[in-house]
Amino acid sequence: MERTEKPLIGILALQGDFAEHLLSIEAVGARAVEVRYISQLADLDGLVIPGGESTTIAKFNETSDGTIFAEIKRLALLGLPIYGTCMGTVVLANRIESLAGEATSQARLGIMDIAVKRNAYGPQKKSFEAEIAIPDLGEEPFTAIFIRAPQISSCGPKAKIMATINDSVVMARQDNLLVTTFHPEIADDLRVHDYFVSRMVAQSGYRKAESSTLDTLDTLNFSPELAISPQKR
Numbered sequence: 668m669e670r671t672e673k674p675l676i677g678i679l680a681l682q683g684d685f686a687e688h689l690l691s692i693e694a695v696g697a698r699a700v701e702v703r704y705i706s707q708l709a710d711l712d713g714l715v716i717p718g719g720e721s722t723t724i725a726k727f728n729e730t731s732d733g734t735i736f737a738e739i740k741r742l743a744l745l746g747l748p749i750y751g752t753c754m755g756t757v758v759l760a761n762r763i764e765s766l767a768g769e770a771t772s773q774a775r776l777g778i779m780d781i782a783v784k785r786n787a788y789g790p791q792k793k794s795f796e797a798e799i800a801i802p803d804l805g806e807e808p809f810t811a812i813f814i815r816a817p818q819i820s821s822c823g824p825k826a827k828i829m830a831t832i833n834d835s836v837v838m839a840r841q842d843n844l845l846v847t848t849f850h851p852e853i854a855d856d857l858r859v860h861d862y863f864v865s866r867m868v869a870q871s872g873y874r875k876a877e878s879s880t881l882d883t884l885d886t887l888n889f890s891p892e893l894a895i896s897p898q899k900r
């Protein structure tokens with residue numbers, strides 16, 4: 668069936684720079700909504716996990732007995748398009764490593780075939796901008812802004828590398844999952860958001876009608892008090 672209305676993109680709005688993503692998503696012609704409750708996830712055509720602090724999101728997950736990550740993961744496996752920026756890259760990765768390369772136990776969705784090292788370029792004051800080539804977005808270089816960025820230390824065969832800087836991967840896609848270790852939402856360039864909406868969400872076979880949360884919420888022993896809410900902590 669052809670889509671007749673603009674897709675609805677949820678921006679996970681627990682923490683981080685969700686407001687900037689919301690504006691970018693609207694600017695590329697989709698509808699955007701801040702997502703704070705698990706029940707909102709079922710209505711979405713796509714989800715953005717913004718930049719922020721991955722250990723904080725891991726704590727929210729702990730507070731909800733793992734329900735937030737479990738539900739996002741379930742929808743991702745059904746095909747929900749998800750775009751993770753910086754922190755979102757860490758959350759999607761199936762392996763989070765220390766700088767020495769040892770696996771850590773930090774909670775994550777673990778659905779993308781990448782390993783990441785958090786804060787691998789150094790602290791906040793080592794933030795930097797770089798002009799990078801992203802062939803899928805055209806010839807014009809992209810001004811990529813890195814803020815306490817993770818490094819994608821390895822990329823498995825399922826993940827397609829879309830951009831690199833000094834041989835390290837900074838943008839990758841695996842089917843319905845997209846990650847950038849940089850922050851296009853604060854750059855004056857909408858091409859990454861446009862790619863997500865027009866090339867991933869609009870061309871997705873994902874159907875939200877098949878994705879009622881009811882069964883899962885039952886299995887996960889969902890309690891409405893555990894809905895994602897920043898006030899919970």
Ligand code: GLN
Nearest residue numbers: 718719720721753754785
């Ligand atoms: N270093 C942060 C983390 O690992 C991510 C930083 C960001 O999203 N800008 O959670």
